[in-house]
Amino acid sequence: MIDSLKEALTLSPDNIPLRMSLADLLLADKQYSEAAEQYKQVLQRSYGHQKAQLGLAHCYFQLGNFSAATVVYEQLEAQLTDHDLLRYIKCLVKDNNLAKAAGLYQGLMVLQPAMADAELDQLFRLPGGGPAPDESDDEYWETEESMFMEKPDIDFSKVGGMQKVKEEIALKIIQPLQHPELYKAYGKKIGGGILLYGPPGCGKTFIAKATAGEIKSKFISIGLHHILDMWIGNSEKNLHEVFDTARRHAPCVLFIDEVDALGASRADLKQSAMRHTINQFLSEMDGVSASNEGVLILAATNAPWSVDSAFRRPGRFDRVIFVPPPDEASRDEILKSLLADKPAEQIDYKKLAAATPEYSGADLQAVVDICIENKLTESMKTGQLSALSTKDLLAAAKQHKPSTREWFGTARNYALYSNESGHYNDILDYIKKHKL
Numbered sequence: 001m002i003d004s005l006k007e008a009l010t011l012s013p014d015n016i017p018l019r020m021s022l023a024d025l026l027l028a029d030k031q032y033s034e035a036a037e038q039y040k041q042v043l044q045r046s047y048g049h050q051k052a053q054l055g056l057a058h059c060y061f062q063l064g065n066f067s068a069a070t071v072v073y074e075q076l077e078a079q080l081t082d083h084d085l086l087r088y089i090k091c092l093v094k095d096n097n098l099a100k101a102a103g104l105y106q107g108l109m110v111l112q113p114a115m116a117d118a119e120l121d122q123l124f125r126l127p128g129g130g131p132a133p134d135e136s137d138d139e140y141w142e143t144e145e146s147m148f149m150e151k152p153d154i155d156f157s158k159v160g161g162m163q164k165v166k167e168e169i170a171l172k173i174i175q176p177l178q179h180p181e182l183y184k185a186y187g188k189k190i191g192g193g194i195l196l197y198g199p200p201g202c203g204k205t206f207i208a209k210a211t212a213g214e215i216k217s218k219f220i221s222i223g224l225h226h227i228l229d230m231w232i233g234n235s236e237k238n239l240h241e242v243f244d245t246a247r248r249h250a251p252c253v254l255f256i257d258e259v260d261a262l263g264a265s266r267a268d269l270k271q272s273a274m275r276h277t278i279n280q281f282l283s284e285m286d287g288v289s290a291s292n293e294g295v296l297i298l299a300a301t302n303a304p305w306s307v308d309s310a311f312r313r314p315g316r317f318d319r320v321i322f323v324p325p326p327d328e329a330s331r332d333e334i335l336k337s338l339l340a341d342k343p344a345e346q347i348d349y350k351k352l353a354a355a356t357p358e359y360s361g362a363d364l365q366a367v368v369d370i371c372i373e374n375k376l377t378e379s380m381k382t383g384q385l386s387a388l389s390t391k392d393l394l395a396a397a398k399q400h401k402p403s404t405r406e407w408f409g410t411a412r413n414y415a416l417y418s419n420e421s422g423h424y425n426d427i428l429d430y431i432k433k434h435k436l
Contacts, residue, residue: 001025016046023055032059050076054084061087066094082112089120098123099261102228102235124228150221152213159210160337161330162203168321169194169211173296177215177251191250193285193297193316195259197304198323199407201362204300205257207323211298212253220246221255224262227277236280243284243295250294259299260306278308285316302407304423305414312423322426325360325404328353334361335393338368344388352393358402358434371396408436 005022012018023038036059042052057072073080073088080088085108092101105120156166172194176183183189196204205221212219220242227238246254256262262281283289285297299317301307311317326334331353339347356364371392379386412431415424430436 002029014045016042016049019045020052020055023052027055027058030062032062035059036063050079054080057084058087061091066091070095070097082108082115086115086117090117093120093123096258096261098224098228150219151216152209152219154206154210155213156210158213159203159207160333161326162207162323165196165207165321165323168319169207169298172319173211173253174215189293191292191295191297192318193299194319194321195304195307195311195317196298196300196321196323197302199325199360199404200302201360201403202323202325203361204323205255206361208253208255208298208300211296212255215251215253215296217251217253217296218249219253219255220249221257223257227262233276235277239277239280239284240289243292244290246295247290247292251296252294253296253298256297256299258301259311260301260303282310282316285311305418320423322430324426324430325358325402326364328357331356331359331364334364335368338365339388342368342372342388343385345390347388347393348390351390352397355394356397356402358404358436359397360402360404363400363402363404366400367393367396370399405436412436 002022002025005018005025008018009015009022019038019042023035023042026032026035026038036056039052039056039059042049043056046052053072053076057069057076060066060069060072069087070091073084073091076084077088085104089101089105089108092098092104101120102124105117105124108115159166172192176188176191196207198204208221209219222242226242228235243254246252262277285292287293297317304320312320332349335347335349335352356367359367371388374396375386375388375392408427408431411424411427415427415431419425419428
């Protein structure tokens with residue numbers, strides 16, 4: 001049938017029903033790349049053809065091109081069938097848009113419980129599709145605490161560079177614990193919040209963990225998956241329990257990664273459930289139901305412009321600190337640490353650091369990984385262990401471009417045109433200094 005339709009299309013290439021029949025058959029036969037091409041041909045001849053768009057999105061989904069599928073599904077959200085909606089939700093999860101995915105999945109389960117998906121149930125705290133766990137139970141939290149609580153064995157001495165960031169954290173968090181009587185005399189509470197922002201891979205999580213090690217306190221690290229729950233009210237309950245856990249172990253550093261997802265601007269949210277969660281977050285930070293004395297809240301984001309402005313009010317995240325890519329001295333230290341246990345010749349770290357401007361810590365790790373992969377290939381061919389050299393690492397650096405440039409391209413627009421409060425002056429200073 002497929003061959004017959006292809007032959008027919010050579011005689012009538014603009015026959016849309018014929019081409020759609022071929023595309024649908026290819027899709028059913030799991031020939032996703034060919035089906036996608038046929039759907040594209042339909043869309044070239046009939047712009048906005050809804051069935052072709054959905055078919056193309058389905059092909060993208062099966063091919064693992066989740067971002068492209070998301071774009072199509074987003075445009076047709078109101079017209080999606082239950083199966084298309086489930087695929088859309090999975091695409092959102094793959095793109096790390098968990099907030100919207102949770103809201104859509106919750107709505108789908110209310111209307112069509114038979115569409116339950118085990119993977120999504122587990123992600124949104126519904127193992128086996130059963131009832132949500134009773135998270136007010138002390139036994140549950142005793143088990144949970146061990147999953148995301150630790151006592152770090154690193155401190156600021158392990159953090160290369162970041163002097164300004166360390167000084168800000170010391171003033172806000174460390175010194176109040178070291179001199180409680182002095183702060184008490186001035187009526188200053190021990191605790192508070194700091195929002196760390198900057199390009200990905202520049203050490204925001206590492207500095208948070210080192211802060212806990214510096215004051216020898218417990219460190220609780222949470223992400224969106226610890227909080228979000230598809231059942232109404234459970235996300236707020238989860239958030240309350242996390243803060244309560246931190247209060248029980250004060251002094252304690254509570255670190256919230258990707259806070260822009262949990263503290264998104266309420267003006268941009270259509271799902272009322274997420275608005276309630278954000279309001280609960282604000283309430284917990286204010287210590288409405290219990291004192292946050294001794295709870296040190298650090299949060300990290302790559303997109304500070306997406307965080308609700310209410311979080312930057314004094315008493316919440318009243319310190320917003322820019323974490324830039326490591327400077328040359330810091331890159332020198334990072335490279336030494338990355339290559340410490342690797343077979344290497346005498347490495348010229350200063351030359352390497354000078355050759356990698358704008359590289360984040362994660363970028364430097366990628367450079368070392370590329371170099372090692374090249375050496376492994378060489379060693380397998382010769383049968384001898386080949387040591388890493390400065391020349392090898394410089395060649396690897398040319399293969400990997402710094403990922404921070406894309407971030408600064410986005411940040412520049414916000415710093416230039418949405419900076420009435422001056423929050424992004426540090427970005428402008430960095431761009432000007434480094435001529436980005």
